[in-house]
Amino acid sequence: MHNSPARPLWSKTADTVRQLVRWAxxxxxxxxxxxxxxxxxxxxxxxxxxxxxxxxxxx
Structure with a gap:
């Protein structure tokens, strides 16, 4: 089993948005x-x- 908690969806979404803003x-x-x-x-x-x-x- 994994001991680390799963990353929340909002965190993944925020990372994706940041990457898109940097790309733009x-x-x-x-x-x-x-x-x-x-x-x-x-x-x-x-x-x-x-x-x-x-x-x-x-x-």
Missing amino acids: ARRRRAATGLLLRGACYGAGTGAVSILAVWVERHL
Whole structure:
């Protein structure tokens, strides 16, 4: 038999949450860059779409 008590579930959960927060903090710069890149792609796509609609209506 084991003499040590089992770790409570809340302790395991807290450890997992801490690990996820650390993981996210290490990758914050990369995530910010990807978010900015996606926003730029979205803005460009929207601008081209608006331009295409304008051209279709005026030709």
